Amino acid sequence: MASVTLEKVWKIYNTGQARALEAVRDVSLDIEDGEFIALLGPSGCGKTSILRMIAGLERISKGVIRIGNRIVNNLTPAQRNIAMAFETYALYPHMNVRENLSFCLRARKVAPAEIESRIMRVATGLHIEHLLDKRPSELPGGLQQLVSVGRAIIREPNVLLLDEPFSHIDASMRVQIRNEIKRLVNKTGTTAILVTHDQHEAIAMADRVVVMNFAEVQQVGTPKDLIHKPANMFVAGFVGEPAINYFPCNLIQNGNHWYLVCITAEGCFAVSNRVANLIQNVGLTDVIIGIRPQELKMSVTRSELSGEVAFFEFLGEEGHLFINSGSSQITVVTEPFLRMKEGEKINLTVDPSEIFIFDPKTERAICHGIQ
């Protein structure tokens, strides 16, 4: 168990050549001992390069990585005492689960009684004690991944690295497998770093999430920060499902009051003087506002946005309502049951603290909430 620190870390492939590629640009991160961190981003954003540099599988082009208090830049993977579980499980096919779990302990000549007790501890922690005599090929992918994580954690590593561990697991098993792994990590207090492109997974598992795009960190925050206080339009769009609604707006003054009036949709929001000042201070009159589909509520008394029902989707636990408003389409998350006819008029209201204002040029958030 250990903290992990990245100081101004870069990864540049083909350094000095014409086709040099900056895969990771100037990333600094403090991961606390026992923390569960997710590196989240689309493919090619640099998240796996970071993981591989921490593991010692890639050279660090610039900057320093510490595990605990030790600089590990020049240590081999073995010297770093980290363990990794891969997308493809990478189990030994000719060994049963027990042998897979104990392989590295046997190689290190750990006492047999100690090996047995660690196997039982990990296997009961993951609820796989009844599978110890099975070969990997006899198990579904999800259970193979549990064995792979068990094998990583049985060594009591400083840091557990998880590289897209759930992407090949059947959707029906994914939640269960994820829960087992999170519980074992919690119980052992291991520092864990999860690389994923799936925002749902990152939000569900991590204490803090590092959102990356184009080789740079976009935001580091708790799952709730990313949902309620996204730093920019990339984070607001990448995190949350269905995707956030964006509306280009004009800032307009009427008497003593300020309003944001939608350009492409039928909508108007009263904003406080404070927020109007914030917008003017960055020299803007046009902004983009973002509203999550879960924050829009149907209303009979108030109308900040209006439109006509395009269609409704029943999804079991919730419903998605698609609304045409001006030339925009608005998505609203609703109760699973809704009797709405196509073309029906609808008025929407929204909690003002859940409206985000973005600078259209830099795409950075100007403020969260309009009061």
Next chain:
Amino acid sequence: MAQVALQNITMKFDSVIALQDLSLEIEDGEFFVILGPAGAGKTTILKVIAGLLKPTRGRVYINGLDVTNVPANLRNIAMTFEDYALYPTFTVYQNLQNPFGALKNRLPKEEVDQKIHQIVTMLQIEHLLHRKVDQLSGGQKQRVSLARSMVRQPRLFLFDEPLSHVDAKIRHSMRAELHRLASVLATTTIYVTHDYVEALSLGDRIMVIDKGVIQQIGTPSEIYHNPKNEFVAKIVGQPTINLFTFQVMKDKERLILQDPTNPQFSFSPKGQAGEILAKNLGETIRVGIRPQDIRYSFTPTNQDYFVSKVDLFELWGRRGMVLIMIGDNPIRILTQSDEVIPAGQEIWLNISEAPLYLINLAGAKLE
């Protein structure tokens, strides 16, 4: 326009039975979804309808005509594939022109261009017409692939997992697109997927299939709320429906569901299940409860609640998922807010009032 019927279709590959005695009718203009896990036989059904596979037994009818022996190119059906199957070095325009090249469809160029124009406008890909396919993103390729299946104005669309390779955000907007196309074109569509969200959102009706056998055919709401068996109950919904094994007992006049392995875990159901439970008194049955149907509180209320401890909490967007272990039974609850409920927190659960899905040990719904 097409109405499709399959009659007692069996499909064997050597000794493997891919489809077993399958009969179904799809109405004209219907959006019909086939939902099942990998290897269930979904794609095989599409291929049988398309004429790419000849069934071992059984007949295929389109608009009442037996087409079992009609070759694929004469059935006037369009099929799109999971992997797009576009010509990568051709431009979008050339790909869309391609279906007209077939001998029977040769038309004047103006007419072809006009049809292509109509479709690309509808799918909003006009600006891509002269790009090569290998320069397009996954979502764009899928759009072109849809467009190609539409230009010929077939009487039946067959879609094989068209959205499985596009990312979640694009999938959502493509679903919106498919809704719109389905209502504009009103062409009969058969859509294969393993993703229950796509099935619920797109289908007029859904057929759930497993190991080549039909499990249930119904509207999205019927499939979700009235599953005919355990398999169907488990394939829709996230988190997956909670399933428990209980013995039906009677305490004085009250019916009680009792976990035979854990004396602590029992409750007296309040809902409409009473009649069915009374018929199964003394039996051991399976009981399903959807994760959003369980009520909970953090203080003791009345006797119908039982107390446990939170094992794990996950944030699910604007909701939460709580995992609780009662003995070896995991219970998952989907909460209505995103309030974090820490592990170790005492929690009082009420499952007495939840709608119960009652299933016998063989997996079939109890009636």
